[in-house]
Amino acid sequence: MDAPTRKMDQSSHLILHLTPKAEIDKGITVISRGEGVHVFDTEGNKYIDLVAGVTRPVHLGYGHKELAQAIYDQMMELAYFTPLMFANEPAIKLAEVLAGITPGAINRFTFECDGSEAVETAMKLAKHYHYFNGDRGRYKVLSRKGAYHGVNGIGVRALGSVVPMRHMMEPLAPGSVFAESPYCYRCPYDLTYPDCDIVCARNIQRIIEFEGPDLFSAIIGEPIQQGFGVLAPPKEYWPIVRGICDKFGILLIIDEVICGFGRTGKMFATEHYDVQPDLITMAKGITSGYVPLGAVGCTDEVLKPIEVFNHLHTYGNHPVPCAAGLKTIEILEREKLVEASENLGNYFLEGLQELEHHSIVGEVRGTGMWTAIDFTVDKKTRAPLPAENLTNMIARAKQKGLIIKLAPVRQAFEFAPPLIIQKEEIDQAFKIIEECIAEEEKEMGL
Ligand SMILES: Cc1ncc(COP(=O)(O)O)c(C=O)c1O
Structure with missing residues (x-):
């Protein structure tokens, strides 16, 4: 079988999980390779994977010989x-x-x-x-x-x-x-x-x-x-x-x-x-x-x-x-990765907390290398930000080379990178997350 070089679409024989037909119509990214905290798709794009395979199992990163x-x-x-x-x-x-x-x-x-x-x-x-x-x-x-x-x-x-x-x-x-x-x-x-x-x-x-x-x-x-x-x-x-x-x-x-x-x-x-x-x-x-x-x-x-x-x-x-x-x-x-999860997890959490000044960022929370941003339309009432705004930001992050995900109840982002992630990769990710939040706020007229 030749390696695919394009997105997956409705012509594929594969059934995806929790993926609406409308998304398949837009085309589904095919991930073909991983190395450390990065994954690569068949169109030549490289991503920082901030959720360890999205369902978050990949603690040791990709390509561990x-x-x-x-x-x-x-x-x-x-x-x-x-x-x-x-x-x-x-x-x-x-x-x-x-x-x-x-x-x-x-x-x-x-x-x-x-x-x-x-x-x-x-x-x-x-x-x-x-x-x-x-x-x-x-x-x-x-x-x-x-x-x-x-x-x-x-x-x-x-x-x-x-x-x-x-x-x-x-x-x-x-x-x-x-x-x-x-x-x-x-x-x-x-x-x-x-x-x-x-x-x-x-x-x-x-x-x-x-x-x-x-x-x-x-x-x-x-x-x-x-x-x-x-x-x-x-x-x-x-x-x-x-x-x-x-x-x-x-x-x-x-x-x-x-x-x-x-x-x-x-x-x-x-x-x-x-x-x-x-x-x-x-x-x-x-x-x-x-x-x-x-x-x-x-x-x-x-x-x-x-x-x-x-x-x-x-x-x-x-x-x-x-x-x-x-x-x-x-x-x-x-490799003391549990300790790294605690120490770098604190760095991760503190970095995310710097985003709390944004008007749509309600609460930043986390333990170890597992953190979340809970979004709101109103910091006083804490009413959740519509899921649509969150999915917009996730799409923007992907465009910029960062994979993040919605928590199941669809009012927060969840971050769970491979435990081998380094400070520089976290900093790169933060820059993209902040850009996505600022762009969404702008589009919302805030
Ligand atoms: C807490 C918890 N329990 C059970 C499951 C089910 O695990 P699996 O998807 O491997 O069947 C999950 C999946 O995310 C989970 O988060």
Whole structure:
């Protein structure tokens, strides 16, 4: 097949995800190569990738030979073997390494293909735990409005942000219950921290009491939430939620699919909080996006009652992505990229904060190498800027050689560059972001 030299259009046989036909009519950029924090398209354009592949897995950047070699070597050694009644060395080793770096008592692991499957599997394990404890009625799961936990089966019930994705697939398995998110900039209760007494967390208890505490198997949430654009809850939030779980015998699933592997300046974002999850989910940065992998970790206590895990994926515990995970973690640790995420992440955040004087910039926030600009039409009321203005700015940035993205609720930009990014590349990106904001303001007559 000849390499394409132009945009993809409706004549292509390929189906894209979340891409309206109108966008395909305009032509879709074909990315053909990556190197460090840069990607190149088939028309000869070069971009700084400020979102690590847009869905943000590429922690180590593009073209990492050592990682690619580890994947090749594993393929030659053992390309595949089943997770059913057999084990393989990379999966055993990766589980052991993860036991050493995941939060506290998380100690047992199973491997899937992506984050959605990891979420699905964590929910299944939670259900298994209750079932084997003789507690068979716990079918409800509490998530939060604005959450994103993937697109699969029962996992999609927790989808609180890309609402059409959930609606189209309804009716779903019953049992989805939503609480408000800890969105301090636009508090759903119109309160201000710390006077709010963290009502967004405390109200979870009231919701559960109303719904029936004995019917809940799990509460799921990201430690720092993507949906509205990188929301780090106050330090009291997760301990309060943990207390509610303990009160009612509900398991706490912390979804580290984006946050894990250094994204927030710690190996796992749970470490920013004084909380012990019962289960955690991981994906994305675990292999730096080079091959697909999702993972679930749980405590010994969760696994203890489970006689058999009634679950099977052909590609579960797959040796090749597990080898990629082992190499990725080795490189993250050796090159101190988690520390770089914290230190350069602070530089990134401070640089973005300099944009707060712009009239459409509402709040800049972030943790480690994961930051956001929440836009507004009115700094007093904090009413969101229409998504159209944000997509205009994203298109402008692309024209200028910078790839950025909208947070799912479509009122903020989210930035999550490869953790190998350097100061000069961040400075180049800032210059473009500022130009795009200024141009949009001008066009809005501000
Ligand atoms: C927090 C969280 N959980 C789960 C998922 C689903 O992961 P995947 O897209 O790999 O299926 C995502 C995807 O962005 C996510 O952000």
